[in-house]
Amino acid sequence: MEKVLVCLKQVPNTKDIKIDPENHTLIRENVESVINPCDDYALEQALKLKRKYGIKVATMTMGPPQAESILEYSLRRGADESFLLSDTRLAGSDTWATSIAIAALIKKTGYKSVFCGQESVDSGTGHIGASIAELLNIPLINYTREIETLENGKLQILAKYDTADALMEVVTPLVISFLKQDRELTPLIEEIADREKIWKMSIDDLKLDPAYVGLDGSFTEVVNIDVDERFTGYVTVDRNMTADKRILFISNGGITEKKERKVIRELNNKTIEDIVCLFK
Amino acid sequence: MSYIEVDKNMCNGCAECVAICNYEAISVINEIAVIDRNKCTLCRACIKGCTQSAISILKLHNKADLSNYKGIWVIVEYFDDQLKNTGFQLISKANKLAEISGDKVTAVLIGNSKAENKKLQKTFSDYGVSSVRHITHEGFTRFIPEDAVDVISDQIMEDKPKIVLFLGTIFGRTIAPQIAVRVKTGLTADCTELEIDNKNNLLQIRPTFGGKILATIETPHSCPQMASVRPNVFVEEKMPIPVENVKIERIEVRGKLSFSAKALKEVIRIELGEGSLETPLDEAKVIFCAGLGVGSKEGFEKVEKFAQKCGATIAATRAVVDEGWTDFSKQIGQTGVTVIPELYVAFGVSGAIHHNIGIRNSRKIVAINNDPRASIFKIADYCIVADLFEVLDKMELQGTRQTI
Incomplete structure (x- = not known):
C-alpha cells in the first residue's frame, strides 16, 4: 500500500443541537461544524502509517463548499492532498447515492485503498464504508480498532467482530472503517493549510448524470421528520388513562411507573441476601 | 431492479462507453456494447457519454414491476451455535407487519450446519414461522461476512422477497449495506420502529442527530x-x-464461494482481550450499569470487577462515558444500546429519561442510589436507598459466603 484516501465528513456538533419547544424543530443556529470523530481517528491512523512507512495520504469530503474547512484541517494535520466534492445536485443523497458519488471520485483520483469512519454522529448509518467496498469490489474491514503493522504489502488489523476482537491479515487494496478509539491525536503540524493542495470537483468531473445522483438518484425517501417527543418536554397521553395515572405518566417522561416497588432503606443481611439471590 | 440497456440497433460499437465506464463493466462484443450487470453500478456515466444515444436505463421509477416481490425475510444470526434472541424479537415484529401486509414471514438462518431440523421446527413453530431457510457452508465463520453477502444476495435476486430485515448487530450492519449495493435497492439503518402504510409499503423509522430526531423513511421504487x-x-x-x-x-x-476470492483476508488470531469473552450487551441476561455515582474511574472499575465476578455484563451511562471512565461501546440508553436483560442492576445511576428509555423493558430492575428522589427508582423493582459502595461491599461479602 503506497497511498490511501481518507473519507471525511463535516457534521454538526450534536451536543449543541437543541430542540425548539414551540415549533418542535431543530435549532441550528450557533451550532458548530466539526469533523466527524471516527473520521478524525481514521485520518490519524493513516497519518501514523505515513510517519512509519512513508505512504501518501489524501483526504476527501462530499458536502457544501464550507466543508472545505475540514480538508484544510486534514492538510494541517499532515495530509498530502485533498479532494472536495461539492455540487448542489448531490443534495439529498441517501447512502446509496452518496456511495455512488464517492466511489466515482475514488476511481477518478486513482487511489485504491480507502479509510473512513465507521459511522457519522449525525446520521449514523454506518453504510458508506461497506457500500464503497462493494462498489469498488474490494474487501472491507468494518469496526476496526487499529492497524498494527504494514509489512510486505500486508496489513495486520485489529477489528471488532461480534463478541471478540480479531487480528486479521489483509492484502490491499481494501476499505477500512474505523471505530472511534480513545487515543490522543497528534497535534497539528502546519499553522495554515496550503489551499492549493485542495482539488475541487463537481459531478461533471466525475461524469455522473445529475438525474441519478442526489435526491433523484436515491432509493430511499424521507417521508416524515418528527422531533422525538421525549426531547420536546411533551408526551402523548392516552385519553383512556385516569387522572392520577396521567400525572405519573407525564412526570416520568412517558414511561409507565412500576406499581409494585420494594424500597430498601436499611441494609441488613436479609435484604442483601434477597438481592444477591436475584443474581443467580 | 433497474439496469442499463443498450439498443442494439443504435449502437455502432465505437467503444466510447468502454473508456467512460469507471467500473470496467462494458465490453464491445461483435460490435455491440455489452453491459456486465455484476460490475455495473448504475452510475449512468455511459448514458451521458454515448455518442449514439443508444444506452438507456430501464428505470425502476417508471417501469419496475414490484408486484412480483412477495414475503418478509428476517435474517437471523447465530451466537455460539445458538440462535440470537434478538432474532426472535425481529421475527415477532415481522409477524405483526405480515398480518397487515398479507405477506408470509420467512426466517433465513446463516451458519451452524450442525443444528437439527427437528429442534428448529419446534422453535419456529412457536414463533409462527412456517418457512425457514437454513443456509450452511463448511466455510462459514462469523469472521468472514463476505460469504454471507454472496449467498443472501443470490437468494434475494432469485426469490424476490418484498421486505428483508436485518439485525442491527456488527454482523448485520456489515452485510446489509453490501447486499443492498449488490441487489441495487435501498436500505435504512438501525430502525427503532417499522410500520406498513396504506400502500403496503414498509415505513422505516429511525433516530438521527443523536436520537433527537425521528425520521420516517420509505423505499418507494425498488425492492426488496x-x-x-x-x-x-x-x-x-x-x-x-x-x-x-x-x-x-x-x-x-x-x-468455493463465488466471491470469496475478493475477501483476501485471513483471520490470524482471535484476541481474547478486553471484554471479548463477555456476552455482548444486547444479548446479556444480567447487566450491571455504573452511573456518575461511582465517582471516578477507580469506582467504575470496582463495579466492573464485581460484575465479572457475578458473570454479569458491565455497562455505563452516558455521563460515565463522557467522563472517559469507559468507552462508548458500553453505553446504555438512547444514543447507546437498548437492552432487555433478565436483571438490570443500576449502581449510582440517576435515571435520566434517555437512560431509562433504553432499559425500561428489563424484566427486573434493581437500583442503588443514595438520593431517594432519583428518577431511576420510578422504574425499579427494588429501590435501595444507600451508598452504592457500601452495598457493593456487603453484596460481595454475602456472595463469597454463599459460594463457601
Whole structure:
C-alpha cells in the first residue's frame, strides 16, 4: 500500500443541537461544524502509517463548499492532498447515492485503498464504508480498532467482530472503517493549510448524470421528520388513562411507573441476601 | 431492479462507453456494447457519454414491476451455535407487519450446519414461522461476512422477497449495506420502529442527530425494501397457537464461494482481550450499569470487577462515558444500546429519561442510589436507598459466603 484516501465528513456538533419547544424543530443556529470523530481517528491512523512507512495520504469530503474547512484541517494535520466534492445536485443523497458519488471520485483520483469512519454522529448509518467496498469490489474491514503493522504489502488489523476482537491479515487494496478509539491525536503540524493542495470537483468531473445522483438518484425517501417527543418536554397521553395515572405518566417522561416497588432503606443481611439471590 | 440497456440497433460499437465506464463493466462484443450487470453500478456515466444515444436505463421509477416481490425475510444470526434472541424479537415484529401486509414471514438462518431440523421446527413453530431457510457452508465463520453477502444476495435476486430485515448487530450492519449495493435497492439503518402504510409499503423509522430526531423513511421504487433494526427495541412474543408443518429448507453451499476470492483476508488470531469473552450487551441476561455515582474511574472499575465476578455484563451511562471512565461501546440508553436483560442492576445511576428509555423493558430492575428522589427508582423493582459502595461491599461479602 503506497497511498490511501481518507473519507471525511463535516457534521454538526450534536451536543449543541437543541430542540425548539414551540415549533418542535431543530435549532441550528450557533451550532458548530466539526469533523466527524471516527473520521478524525481514521485520518490519524493513516497519518501514523505515513510517519512509519512513508505512504501518501489524501483526504476527501462530499458536502457544501464550507466543508472545505475540514480538508484544510486534514492538510494541517499532515495530509498530502485533498479532494472536495461539492455540487448542489448531490443534495439529498441517501447512502446509496452518496456511495455512488464517492466511489466515482475514488476511481477518478486513482487511489485504491480507502479509510473512513465507521459511522457519522449525525446520521449514523454506518453504510458508506461497506457500500464503497462493494462498489469498488474490494474487501472491507468494518469496526476496526487499529492497524498494527504494514509489512510486505500486508496489513495486520485489529477489528471488532461480534463478541471478540480479531487480528486479521489483509492484502490491499481494501476499505477500512474505523471505530472511534480513545487515543490522543497528534497535534497539528502546519499553522495554515496550503489551499492549493485542495482539488475541487463537481459531478461533471466525475461524469455522473445529475438525474441519478442526489435526491433523484436515491432509493430511499424521507417521508416524515418528527422531533422525538421525549426531547420536546411533551408526551402523548392516552385519553383512556385516569387522572392520577396521567400525572405519573407525564412526570416520568412517558414511561409507565412500576406499581409494585420494594424500597430498601436499611441494609441488613436479609435484604442483601434477597438481592444477591436475584443474581443467580 | 433497474439496469442499463443498450439498443442494439443504435449502437455502432465505437467503444466510447468502454473508456467512460469507471467500473470496467462494458465490453464491445461483435460490435455491440455489452453491459456486465455484476460490475455495473448504475452510475449512468455511459448514458451521458454515448455518442449514439443508444444506452438507456430501464428505470425502476417508471417501469419496475414490484408486484412480483412477495414475503418478509428476517435474517437471523447465530451466537455460539445458538440462535440470537434478538432474532426472535425481529421475527415477532415481522409477524405483526405480515398480518397487515398479507405477506408470509420467512426466517433465513446463516451458519451452524450442525443444528437439527427437528429442534428448529419446534422453535419456529412457536414463533409462527412456517418457512425457514437454513443456509450452511463448511466455510462459514462469523469472521468472514463476505460469504454471507454472496449467498443472501443470490437468494434475494432469485426469490424476490418484498421486505428483508436485518439485525442491527456488527454482523448485520456489515452485510446489509453490501447486499443492498449488490441487489441495487435501498436500505435504512438501525430502525427503532417499522410500520406498513396504506400502500403496503414498509415505513422505516429511525433516530438521527443523536436520537433527537425521528425520521420516517420509505423505499418507494425498488425492492426488496430493506432495513437493519436496532436489537432489543421489539419484544419477542410467541404465537398463541404454534404453526404446524414448519418447512425447513436446507441450502448447502458447496465448493468455493463465488466471491470469496475478493475477501483476501485471513483471520490470524482471535484476541481474547478486553471484554471479548463477555456476552455482548444486547444479548446479556444480567447487566450491571455504573452511573456518575461511582465517582471516578477507580469506582467504575470496582463495579466492573464485581460484575465479572457475578458473570454479569458491565455497562455505563452516558455521563460515565463522557467522563472517559469507559468507552462508548458500553453505553446504555438512547444514543447507546437498548437492552432487555433478565436483571438490570443500576449502581449510582440517576435515571435520566434517555437512560431509562433504553432499559425500561428489563424484566427486573434493581437500583442503588443514595438520593431517594432519583428518577431511576420510578422504574425499579427494588429501590435501595444507600451508598452504592457500601452495598457493593456487603453484596460481595454475602456472595463469597454463599459460594463457601
